[in-house]
Amino acid sequence: MAKFEHQLTEMLRPAVEETGKELLGLEFISAGNNSVLRLFIDHEKGIDVDDCAEVSRQVSAILDVEDPISSEYNLEVSSPGVDRPLFELAHYQAVIGETIQVKLAIPLNGRRKFKGILESIENDTLHVVVDGEAYPLVFGNIDKGNLVAQF
DSSP states (O other): OOHHHHHHHHHHHHHHHHTTOEEEEEEEEOBTBTEEEEEEEEOTTOOOHHHHHHHHHHHHHHHHHHOOOOSOEEEEEEOOOTTOBOOSHHHHHTTTTSEEEEEEEEEETTEEEEEEEEEEEETTEEEEEETTEEEEEEGGGEEEEEEOOOO
């Protein structure tokens, strides 16, 4: 996770938790006047549109006061969905044995994208099996990751 996104997460987590929800993580997509700040929230009973609206109001108040983003942006609050984004090492630990997809910041063996079974995690290294071959992926090198929905 980028330093800026980490700072935003730490700033907004208490406001989200105040509503009884969990802030799984966020992403900031910088695109001039079309930038997006997207928060992913969860709750043991699930998330509905009213939950998203409540969190949006809470978070907007913090963002208006702190003003951490100098450009225009749209705030989106969402449930994680079936292709749940994975932000923290604990999120990956919760899906061991499942199919994940990750994009690395720095290529491993000339490759940045991996989609396979998360076999295990040792310290901060994920062991992902792609087409029968195991790859050790260092958590700190993961730019983006998500669970792959299986139907």
